[in-house]
Structure formats: structure tokens, C-alpha cells
Amino acid sequence: MSGHGAPVRRDRHRIRQEGRQRRRRTLWIAGAIAAVALLALGGAVTAALLGSDAPQAAPGTQEPEPIVFPEDEPAATPGAEPCTTVRVLSSFENAGMVERLAEAYAAEPRDVDGACVEVVTAKDKSGVAAEDAAVGFTEVDEDERPTLWIPDASSWLGVAREAGGSANVPESGTSIGSSEIVLAMPESLAAAIGWDEDPPTWAEVFETSEDEAVWEDLGHPEWGEFKLGKTSPLVASSGEAAMLASYGAAAGSVADLSAADIADDEITDEVRAHELATSHYMATPEHFLWHARQSEDSGGEAADFLSAVIVDEKSVWDYNRGISSRDGVTRTEGDPPAEQLVPIYPSDGYYVSDNPAVVLTGGWVSDAEDAAAQDFVRFAGTAQGQAVVRETGYRDLNGELDPDVAEVGGLAESADGGLPFPAPQVVVAMHDAFADVRKRAQVLFLIDVSGSMGDPIESGDTKLAAAKHAITLALDHFAAGDDVGLAAFSAADDGKITPGEVAPVADIVDTRDDFEQALGALKPIEWTPLYAAVDRYATEQGERFDPDRITALVLLSDGRNETAAPGVTEQQMLGTLEELHHSTPVLVFTLAYGADADVDTLRAISSATGAHYYDATDPTEVDEVLGDLVTSF
Template identity: 60%
Template sequence: MRSTQRRAARPAFPAGQGAPLVSGAAGSAIEERRLRRRRRRRRVMVWTSVAGIVILVAAIGTVSTMIVSAIAAPEEVATAPEEAEAAPEPELIEFPQDEPAATSGTEPCATVRVLSSHENAEMVENLATAYNSAPRNVGGSCVTVTPAKEKSGVSATMVATGFPTLADEQKPTVWLPDSSTWVDVAQSQGATALRPEGTSVATSDIVLAMPQPLAEAVGWDQQAPTWTEVFEAAGDADLWSGLGHPEWGSFKLGKTSPLMATSGEAAMYASFGTAAGSLEALSVQDIADPAVVTAVHENELATSHYMATPEHFLWHARQAEASGTAADFLSAVIVDEKSVWDYNRGITSRDGVTRTQEAPPAEQLVPIYPADGYYAADNPAMRLTGAWIDPIESEAAADFIRFTRTAQGQEAVRASGYRDLNRQLDAGVESVGKLAADQAGVIPFPAADVVTAVQGAFPEVRKRANVLFLLDVSGSMDEPISPSDTKLTQAKKAIEAALGHFTTGDDVGLAGFAQAPDGAMVPGLISPVADIGGARDGFLGALGGIVSMGDTPLYQAVDAFTAQQAAAWSADRINAVVLLSDGENDAPNAPTIGAEQMLENLRNLHHSTPVLVFTLAYGADADVATLQSISSATGAHYYDATDPTKLQAVLGDLVTSF
């Protein structure tokens, strides 16, 4: 909990005004604009002081037919008196030494399959390696821990439904999401009210990360803003030009989808909390308040677009730096500390799965801990029971979770970029990540009913989409991929399923492209971009009527339809094209635009009326390099469905960007 001395260190300002974003003349100019905008919007935010504690023990429940078991008794947490002048230093946990077996048990080994989130997968892999390196004997058997990872939102649904798509030998024995909030989500999808206690393994604070030059320009590297100030700055179109950096454009705030990642959840809790007047006292009633919903929707307008994992955003930031500056892609992104450490040491991942090591970026990220509090991912470890888990495997799972809290396990936690259960960081991680070791502003995640209410409210408050599905309908789309489907029929099914992500207020359209013998691009726009609330039936009718034909004028289609989307560009929407193609540019019947001219046109649009062109390579013959260059030129993401049977899952992942 923060001491009164820490709270008093922040200068006092008139009620409801807050501290200036920067000092001096630039700060005064920004403050003037902020106050004018405040009056114009008639928005009033009332802040309360935040005093938080780290809650390391996650509540978990029985999920569907599975029972989540308590593994280790959590340490008692003493509650400090409300009016205490200063909170006492917490007593440090003395981690026990690991107690491996003298010799390994007999084979075949009991397998402990651990399902993690993408964010904490490296930590779980390192814990598994450390555990497997010593002899283990559980019930006479040796033990092998095998990690697997999935996006948080997807894994919560898998847990809730009992992993129906996995064979028994692939189903997990332990679930280790990066946040206990996903247990609440899984429970809302089918769990009972039983909530035994689980075990936290590590923590990672969720921060606002900015390229260092931008953090210095706004002064947040020296004095952390409140969440209100973050959202106000993000909504100020003139912020960077007012600070002498018009080349940085508008303030681009990156967020992951709260339906997929913990950092996205945390961003939504902060937004609802600021709108309601308190992060700590956020209630279901607040989330249903029309005035709060309106304020949160206004905050979301500053979001460039949503992505499934923090790694997606950070990969694009690194690509932007390589061609100029990371500021071309983002001004700030809400991520966990571990992701900041990864980025600053040169670790990136285009797909969230495969990680690459490069030289550290020139523009390092600076983690900013908002002055009125921030959340921390608590990484709870839970043992699952189900028909696929035998008693020895369950006992082995308990032994692995015991290991995570030993001196050796906590050493692996710190080496993986996390805070251990004493909130201590590895010195090298702290230095490279520019992390603040002594931060004490963590506030607890909201109650389970608030977690699920925020998830339910997201479709209403998120930034609306203006998106065109652009489908390759050339002759190659007739290729069979199963006894019952061709590429084209599978694509239609995937687009129809993806359409379920969009709601009233989203403008969605459909176009197809092929080249006819006379050189014309056909069939062209077949369902105009319109509010899907009223256009859904027309869209589905047009989708069902598509047939394959002709050659592949890929460059011409991308150039023409992106320009059409740019002509209808709106700052209040995520303006995008979703391109699905199974081949290379092939337009023999009439000359079309070349690849370089197409990319140059896309880059020019990106600086004025930016349209994100998300590209999806469909089938083994897709021109992956060209599709990647198209998405990169527009600040969007490339998706891989070169295995055509995975198209529906990949396209479902893609539309979380909206």
C-alpha cells in the first residue's frame, strides 16, 4: 500500500484539474487545450487517491466437468489500517529449497501438460526446464512437464468447455494463465460457484510503455500521469505538434483486445474506472451507467486498433523504427513489464508464437506507472481434474506447482523477466527493461462480476470499424481442400463466421477480385460498406453468390479498393481492408499497376487517411512476401493460413483487431 508520504509527493492541483502533462510553456499550452476540450466535452472526472496492494492469490472455480484444486496454501496478507500514516514493509517470503527425488521414478513418465498464456509462456517454459532438470519420483513414476500456450481469451473458453477439440493425451493437467481474471471469464462460461483458492507464481505490472523520445517530450518519464491524463492526451489531436513534433502525427494508443489479452482487460478497467470516478470501487452498476459508457467509448476513439497480443504491437513498432521511427506506428501501448523487457533486449515476434532475437532497438521503451494505480498480472497456477487425468498425473501436477514457489522456481521466474512473490526483479531485467523496482501502486483487479461485465460491455464501447473484406475469387479458389470443401467454399464459411464479431454501428462491405478475359476486374464491389446492423442479410446473400473466375489482379485490387476505403476515412473508426488471397499477382489480359507503385500509394495514404490492410495468405501458393509487404506498408498485420484448414481460426484471430 502506498504511504501518505508517497501520495503527498505529488503536487496539489485544483479539484478535477490534475497535474499538467509537461512543465513550462509547452505544459501551459497543453493544459490550455486540455481545459478547453474538457469544457467542450462537458466531461467531469473525479479521482480518488489510490492505495493498492498486490493480490497474489487468485480465486478459481470448478469449470464445467473439471475441478480446479487448491495446490498450496497462500500466505496470509495483513490488511493495513485505513488511516495508517505509512504501511509497514511487507514481510518477505523465505522460499524453500527444492526437494527433488534421489533418483528418478520409473518410465513411462507421468506427463504434466501446462497450458499458459502467450504473455507468460517463456516463464512457464523456463519453469518446466528447471523442474525437468532434476530427478522426480511421484508415485513411483518419473515426471515430464510439457508446456503449451494459447491466447488468454481462447484458453479460458477451452477450459470452460473441457477442451472438446483436443484428444485426451493433449489436454492440460495445469492451467497457468497470466491473470486470475481469465478464471472469472472461464467461470462465466460454464463454471459453478465453488471457488477454492489457487496459487500465484509471479507478477508482472501492466504499464503504459512509450518510445523514449516521446516519453521525454511529454514529460512522463519524469512525472507519471494519471489515467485521466493518459486518456486526455490520447484524445488530443494536436498534442505532438504542440510539443514541436508534428512529424509524429496524432497520438496513437495501442491496446490489445480485452477479449484476448490481460493488458487489454487492464486498459478497459482503467477506462471504466476513470469514467466512473474510481478504479478501486468500479462496480457492475458503473459499467451499465450510460454516462460512463459514453465516456469510455470516447476514450476508445484514440485507439489505433486492437490486436490479440502485446507482441503484435511491439513487432510493428520495431518495423516502424527500422524505416524511420517507432512513433510512426504508436505513441504508447498498454503492456506488461515483461513485454517491455523483451522489446528493449531485441526480442520480437510477428505471430506471437515464433520469437526472434535482434539487436536492441535504438528507441527504447520507457515503462510508465500511472500515478493513481495500475494492475498486475498475477499468474495463478491451477491443477485441473478430469477423466483424462489419472491420480499420478494429478499428484505430479501438484509437485510441479510446489516447485514454482521454491527458491529454484522463483529464480527461474526472475530470470524470465517477472517479479517474484516478494515483487523483486532480477537486476539485469530491471536495468534493460528500465523497470521500477520499488513501485507500490498496484491495485487489485475488479471482482469477478465486474470482470465479466466489462467483457460484455466491450462490443458497445469499442471503436467502431469501417472495413471491407476483399476476397480473391480467381480460378485457383476452386481447388479442393477436403471431400466437401474447395478453397472458395471454406473462405465463405470463414467470412460468415467472422461477421459475427461485428455489431450494429460497424460498417462492413465485401468485394471480390479476378481478371476477366477482356481485362476488367470482376466482380468488384458486391456488398457496399454499410452498417452491418441493417446490411447483414445483403452481405451474406452477396457472399453466397460468389463464384470463382479468371486470373489474379492482386496489385490492382489492393490499390483500387484501399483508395476507396481511404476516400471514406473517418478518424472515429478503424479504417481497414481485410485481404484474403491464395496466389500471386497474375493479370495477363491487361496491364495493371506494379508492386512498387502499389506499395508507394499505400504508404502515401498511410500518412493522410490511413487504411490498415490486414493480409491473410490462404493456401500454399499464396505470395507470402508480397502480402507481408502490403500489411507492413499500412501498419497492419499479416496472418498465415497457408494451411487452408486453419482459415476459420486465423480469420477469427484477425477480426479481434476491430
């Protein structure tokens, strides 16, 4: 962001710097102790990632001997049918590795207790899977519930157990591979700031992200402000790592972060200041990297969208070889980007995604399924399984990378600053605190109420009724201090946008009843003045722009621009969004609702503002899709 509000931001930055200088006078000793502790922690971290059976070094001794991975021992012939089904639930981030492991396991005959084995994979966001695990996957039929859960980090096991899932989720799992969670930067930016040669501490990362003049001072005003990308800590492991690192930096030690640190008012104030530098949150690392690639493909550069993003090493490898994903589900393979990402390993340590495999202990898991799942986990630790782990972009249980992966990703051959995620109570305390410290939102929901919104959908509701229900659920995401409003658009023959704003943008805690009453009163009308509505309400949101808030428009439309008379053109609308993007930025998140939605235009609208497009062309999925969207705030 540049221009509007710069003097206010500079003053805010000066105040923060003065506060940090005062704090450093009392924290430098803790920082020195943490540095020494990191050296001592090396062996302990390795042991934590490899599991309790890994060889461990005694204090003051050399690193443990590398594991010699056993050879796989498939059966001579498959067991009898029907096969025992092992349903494996992974995270979006590690799904490719888990799918390849399942393929490799199935390539050889398997016989577990006399039966053949079929491994079926599925994936979900880490936070969603943890919530489901905590309640025993009750929204899924018993014969469809997972047998084996492989989140990308052990932190989610603790989150699920702390939320009541101790009867379903074991306390710990068996790591099948790892990926460091690092700071990734376009290579020209990393070189300009010097972090490619001299990695910063996390405190330096967050301080830099709050300095709106950093690139200008380094001779690159064209890069704008320092744009730090973070995923939501309630959804993704990289988001957890980012928020925990923020608390650790404020507390003086990332390695020794405690629940007491998270409860500390002074530390909380500094973390809250860190969050003001966040443009917005996203659900997965792929969302950020997709936008960076889109910036380059549209004639710009990745720096137009981000300066740095906190992601896992595997995602850096994917990006550098031309793999991208708009939604974390579908993957697109293209040419490598013109400018590659450089992984930065902060000098005071970085968290590690350890990909723990846990056989769930809920009553739906039979003894036969348990045994078959254990055999699949055994295979993951064999020489053949670990080869798959390396080939899919992960470090094996010795911390080794495939040489080609390391070269393409620019990854450190050996990373010795890895930290296990903190104890479950620390992670849960951070989750609970996020609503308080996150950057507040200023959001206007803009809803299409054209005639087609009265059409019925498969659930039996009309499109509009289902949209109302989804928006009502989405309001639960917001908290005190979030300003949320509602506008709707259609037109009769006179072309005037109607009904317009029906609930003002105001603190949702105070106005929710009025918001829901206005939402409930909406009815389908006639025309679809899409371009005029976006042009008008994006401009109004721009007038409300506040650099300390995520200023956004959430557009839900089921059709194409159709009016009774000529009005605002697509080119005029996109011109308005482009102008706003460089003055008073408004993120326009678009949700294509129904099969007739103008997907191309909705994608163009979101891309022009650096926001994300969401697909609810199957209108029965609108609850889930809109719930995903609001994690950006």
C-alpha cells in the first residue's frame, strides 16, 4: 500500500520501534540463551521428528547415526478378498506425498491377517480435519470415516485432543517425512535485502514487514511496501508457524515459547502490532503462491503481490518447478517462473512440519483396519517408502532431500535450525488468542439478487435462501472490532441498482441482529448490473479505507452482467479496481455461485485486486466455500 495514510503509518512504526528498543534492553539476555539452546536442541529435534524409536545422541555427543531404512516385505500373493480398506486423511499440503505412498504400497501384493489391503486417500484443510477428528468425524457415515490421519504437523493432533478428541486421536504419531516452514522470497528481493546470504531473526522479519519504506530505502520503490503473506493459523500449519514465531519473537525466544508468553499483555500488544502488516490471511500456502504466479503471468512480477510468504519447503519446490494450485485441490503444471523463490531459514529457528501418521482409535476402526493401517505406516518407513518421500519434495527420516528437489527448490542441504511445534497447550492458547490479535476486518458483503437467485437447487432451497444461510454462518467468524455490512444488487427496467446497501458497515457485534434482519428480507428482483455494482461498492469501500484494517468486498453472484440499458462496462469496472489497488486498496473476493456464473469475469475482478476467486458453481457447497473465504479476515 502506498500514498493514503503514509504519515500515520510512519508515526505508528516509530512508536513500535521505540517500544521494541525498550523491550530489547530486557530481552537480549534471553535471546543469547535461546541461541545456545538451539545448538543443544539439534539432537532432540531430530529425535522428536523421527519418533521415539530413532537413535538419540547423549548430551555433548555427535549426531546420531543415520537410520538404515529396512527393505519393504510385501506378501508373495495378495490376501483374500474382500480387501480391508484403509481410509487415509491427509492435509492439502502433504496430499501428493500420501497419494504416491498409497500407489507404491498398492503396487505390491499385500496380505494382512489373511486379507488384501486397499488404501483410499482423501484430503482436507488441517484445521477442518482437526475439528472433525475432535468430534469423531460424526458428519460422515461410519464406513466412510478415516482409519489413518496424516496431518502435515503434529500440532493438529494436540489441537484435536484438546478440543475433546482424546478418545479418537492418539497423543503422538509416527513421522513419515518432514518439511521446514521457512520464509520464501522472490530472489531479487532476497538479494536486495541481503537475507539470501545473512538470514534474519524472526524479530527482524516482523520489524521489516512493518516498515513501509524498506524497499524505497533500498532503491526499489517499485516494489511498494513489504508485503508479508500468512495463512490462517486456524486452518494451515504454516499459519500456525507464523503466529507462533510472532509470539516467540515478541517474547524473546521462538524455541522456548510458553502459554504464559501468549497470555502476557505486553507480548500480545507487540504481536497485535505485527499483524497490522498483514495484507490478509489465506487458507493454504498455495493460495498465495498462485497469486504470485498470476502476477508474473499477467506481465508483472511476483513482487507485485508479495515480498515474502511463510510456507513449507515443499511448496517452494513446487513453485520453482512450475506447479501451482488456485484452490489447494487442483494442480496446474506449467513452465518454471521467470523469477524463482528463495527459501530463507531464520537464524533463531523455524518450525518443522513432521507429517505424523496416527491410526485413529475411534470405535469405527476395526481390528483388521487397525492392522492394515499399521502395515501402511510401516511401509512409509521402508527404503521404498522413504524414496517416495524424497521424490515428492520432503526430507526423509534422516533429514535428507532428493538432490534434484534441493537444487530446484534452492533448499538447504542440511537444515539444523528446525524446531518441533510447541506443546499442545501452547498451540491451543495461540489459536484462542488469534481472534484478539489478528488484523481487524472492514468488509461489505455484496450479494446478487437477480431473478435467477430464486431458482431452486438440489437441496430444495432456492439459491438465495442457501446464500443467506451461508452468510449467516460466515458471520460467526467475525468478532468485536470487525466492521461488516451488506449490500445487494439487481435492477428493474430503469437500470437503478436496487436495493443497494441494506446494512451499514459497522461493528458486527453491535449490528448483527439488524444485519440478519436485512439479509432475511432480500428477494430476487430482475436484472444483473454486475459491473456497475462492483464499480460503485468497491469505490465506497475505498473511501472507508483504513491501513489498520483488511478492507474488502465479498462478491457473490450467480450470473453475468445483464442490464436493460447500457451502463458501466467491464473495462471501466476493472479500471476502477486497478486505480483503487494503487491508492486505497480494496480486496474484492469473488464467489461464483451456480453454473451460470460468469467465472472469467469474477476471476478477473479478484485478480485485479490481489484477492482470491472461490468456486461455488455447485450451489449446494456454498456454506463450505464461503466459510473458506472468510478465513482471509
